[in-house]
Amino acid sequence: MNTVTPVSPVRTRKKQNKFLRFLNSKKVVPFVFISPFVLSLLLFTVYPAIQGVIMSFQSVLPGQVEFIGMSNYERVFNPTFYRAVSNTTAYVVLTVLILTIIPMVLAVILNSKHVRFRTIFRASLFIPALTSTIVGGMIFRFMFSEQESAVANQLIGVFGFDPLKWMFTPWAAIGLMVMLACWRWIGVNILYFLAALQNVPDEMYEAAEIDGATRFQRFRFITMPMLKPIIIFVSTITIINGFRMFEESYVFWAVGSPGNIGLSIAAYIYQQGIQQNDMGFGAALGVVLMLIIFVISIIYLIATGTFKKGDR
Amino acid sequence: MMKKNNNKLLGVVATVVMAIVSLIALFPIISIVLSSFIPSASLMRNGISFSFPWDELTLSNYTYIFTQSAEYWTWYGNSLWISALMIVLSLFFSSMVGYALAMYDFKGSNIFFVAVVFILMVPFEILMLPLFQLMIDMTLIDTYLGVILPGVVAPVAVFFFRQYALGLPKELMDAARIDGSTEYGIFFKIMLPLMGPSLAAMAILQGLGSWNNFLWPLLVLRSNDMFTLPLGLATLLTPYGNNYDVLIAGSVMTIIPIVILFFFFQRYFISGLTVGGVKG
Numbered sequence: 001m002n003t004v005t006p007v008s009p010v011r012t013r014k015k016q017n018k019f020l021r022f023l024n025s026k027k028v029v030p031f032v033f034i035s036p037f038v039l040s041l042l043l044f045t046v047y048p049a050i051q052g053v054i055m056s057f058q059s060v061l062p063g064q065v066e067f068i069g070m071s072n073y074e075r076v077f078n079p080t081f082y083r084a085v086s087n088t089t090a091y092v093v094l095t096v097l098i099l100t101i102i103p104m105v106l107a108v109i110l111n112s113k114h115v116r117f118r119t120i121f122r123a124s125l126f127i128p129a130l131t132s133t134i135v136g137g138m139i140f141r142f143m144f145s146e147q148e149s150a151v152a153n154q155l156i157g158v159f160g161f162d163p164l165k166w167m168f169t170p171w172a173a174i175g176l177m178v179m180l181a182c183w184r185w186i187g188v189n190i191l192y193f194l195a196a197l198q199n200v201p202d203e204m205y206e207a208a209e210i211d212g213a214t215r216f217q218r219f220r221f222i223t224m225p226m227l228k229p230i231i232i233f234v235s236t237i238t239i240i241n242g243f244r245m246f247e248e249s250y251v252f253w254a255v256g257s258p259g260n261i262g263l264s265i266a267a268y269i270y271q272q273g274i275q276q277n278d279m280g281f282g283a284a285l286g287v288v289l290m291l292i293i294f295v296i297s298i299i300y301l302i303a304t305g306t307f308k309k310g311d312r
Numbered sequence: 313m314m315k316k317n318n319n320k321l322l323g324v325v326a327t328v329v330m331a332i333v334s335l336i337a338l339f340p341i342i343s344i345v346l347s348s349f350i351p352s353a354s355l356m357r358n359g360i361s362f363s364f365p366w367d368e369l370t371l372s373n374y375t376y377i378f379t380q381s382a383e384y385w386t387w388y389g390n391s392l393w394i395s396a397l398m399i400v401l402s403l404f405f406s407s408m409v410g411y412a413l414a415m416y417d418f419k420g421s422n423i424f425f426v427a428v429v430f431i432l433m434v435p436f437e438i439l440m441l442p443l444f445q446l447m448i449d450m451t452l453i454d455t456y457l458g459v460i461l462p463g464v465v466a467p468v469a470v471f472f473f474r475q476y477a478l479g480l481p482k483e484l485m486d487a488a489r490i491d492g493s494t495e496y497g498i499f500f501k502i503m504l505p506l507m508g509p510s511l512a513a514m515a516i517l518q519g520l521g522s523w524n525n526f527l528w529p530l531l532v533l534r535s536n537d538m539f540t541l542p543l544g545l546a547t548l549l550t551p552y553g554n555n556y557d558v559l560i561a562g563s564v565m566t567i568i569p570i571v572i573l574f575f576f577f578q579r580y581f582i583s584g585l586t587v588g589g590v591k592g
Contacts, residue, residue: 143359
């Protein structure tokens with residue numbers, strides 16, 4: 001559709017010209033530009049989203065699809081699901097805290113003119129974001145393997161603790177996934193905060209310094225309020241991505257962690273929908289997950305005052 | 313005077329703190345690169361350890377992967393192909409849309425833009441199973457196209473291109489129109505080249521996302537010789553791995569090219585990966 005040759009004003013081939021002129025009119029052009037996108041959007045996003053809701057009321061077997069009312073949803077609230085929800089919630093709470101506070105503090109440090117090698121530090125912290133969760137997780141498996149000689153056990157050994165079977169201890173299982181995610185995302189979040197810090201005028205700090213504000217007070221009463229929008233942004237995407245977590249769980253236990261200590265909601269969807277071929281039930285889980293994400297995001301955004309007018 | 317010294321001291325302390333944090337961040341990468349030069353049996357026995365066996369250094373993992381492991385290079389090729397196709401297609405479609413939204417006033421453009429932002433928020437997990445069903449119906453299971461097509465819709469990229477195109481001079485378009493250029497000619501010959509930096513940033517976002525993507529290819533791809541690198545490596549990641557030489561050296565070879573690219577195109581990596589913070 002983009003092979004239209006430029007219309008030269010000299011050459012006048014009546015019929016063809018009319019069509020080309022139509023294609024080239026300012027009313028039509030934008031629709032030509034967006035049409036492939038709209039088509040794929042309808043096919044690959046809108047249709048599956050609707051289909052997902054429909055499927056959640058169906059029993060889906062090859063060549064045999066029937067509506068079964070709410071019974072998929074009735075099955076959703078079972079002990080395994082609660083386990084997945086509690087794992088995922090713990091993961092979300094921890095990642096949100098760590099991935100908001102630490103990058104903010106590090107960005108403030110990196111933003112100070114007194115710190116040297118800032119570009120090197122920034123790049124080093126960013127590099128983990130280039131690895132895939134699979135490769136990163138594989139490295140973590142070797143660092144947190146159960147032998148006494150593995151890095152993690154050597155470290156806790158210094159403090160007199162016995163070697164731990166990290167991948168088979170419930171609290172450590174959550175910890176592994178949290179650490180993996182934080183390791184990969186801290187550098188990216190630092191960049192968000194650094195960008196926001198560029199917008200804090202130096203004069204504000206100078207004025208505060210003249211008024212005798214301490215370093216901490218300057219951070220608390222100037223930096224933090226100025227960073228509020230980006231804090232909300234970073235924590236919101238961390239919440240959303242946290243509830244969708246799948247790979248961090250998969251890389252440690254594939255889909256079968258002992259006692260489901262590493263099962264996330266998304267992993268549960270994969271397990272039921274794809275592995276057990278129970279697509280209707282999987283779709284119902286997907287709808288529930290979407291509702292959870294939606295409700296929590298809204299509550300969070302209201303609580304942080306994002307929707308209040310005039311207060312950004 | 314005291315204040316100056318104070319600042320200097322704090323600067324030193326902060327530099328040291330940052331150096332330690334950076335080392336912690338780099339430690340996993342450095343240690344896997346080092347570990348790829350020791351026999352994998354030794355790595356399996358000890359894990360990644362502070363007491364590194366310097367006397368066991370060997371190139372055997374790499375000789376093995378280069379000479380014995382055709383499978384690994386198949387995955388590598390698949391990943392390269394899929395990422396390249398993904399970059400080309402999604403950039404092509406998304407840049408057109410972002411540009412159209414920024415440069416033309418057309419009916420419904422605002423509603424359309426809001427819809428794009430809204431779709432950004434639909435979690436992939438609710439689309440996953442119906443999309444999978446759709447791929448079965450379209451007989452795209454176990455094909456490159458099945459992996460690529462759903463990702464070609466990239467609302468993040470549309471958003472990014474729109475913001476970037478808004479900053480381009482509209483006068484250029486009028487000048488080109490007077491010169492007799494078509495609207496499409498204006499886009500491809502004049503405006504698209506001007507969008508170069510945004511194209512680079514999005515190429516990196518899409519390329520890295522697709523290079524590292526796991527969940528969707530896991531659903532679509534079935535046969536071992538269609539696998540991408542993350543999928544293939546994940547199959548080697550078993551507790552009784554007898555293929556750990558390929559796993560370790562192979563993982564290192566997925567990271568290193570990206571890190572090298574990162575040092576050359578840092579600016580684009582950074583703007584690409586901080587747009588909207590969508591997880592890759």
